Amino acid sequence: MDQENVIKYPLATEKSIRLMESENKLVFVVDKRATKTEIKQAVEKTFNTKVVAVNTLNSIKGRKQAYITFAKDVAAIDIATNLGIM
Numbered sequence: 762m763d764q765e766n767v768i769k770y771p772l773a774t775e776k777s778i779r780l781m782e783s784e785n786k787l788v789f790v791v792d793k794r795a796t797k798t799e800i801k802q803a804v805e806k807t808f809n810t811k812v813v814a815v816n817t818l819n820s821i822k823g824r825k826q827a828y829i830t831f832a833k834d835v836a837a838i839d840i841a842t843n844l845g846i847m
Contacts, residue, residue, distance in 0.1 A: 767803035
């Protein structure tokens with residue numbers, strides 16, 4: 762799968778903002794066929810950061826959401842600011 766097509770867009774919900782502040786995580790809607798490894802590689806390449814973990818969730822609305830945990834030295838809020846979420 763092409764890395765450009767893995768990440769669709771970031772989610773900016775109350776829960777995702779809370780996770781960003783408390784657990785250094787960002788939530789993205791990703792391609793349904795993407796694996797955790799592909800998602801991790803795409804995020805690391807796109808944002809030039811270190812990803813610690815990727816958890817995925819297939820939502821009721823038919824979307825696949827990826828919960829990305831960043832390394833301690835990378836602030837998720839900084840990435841969100843660059844994306845225009847914050």
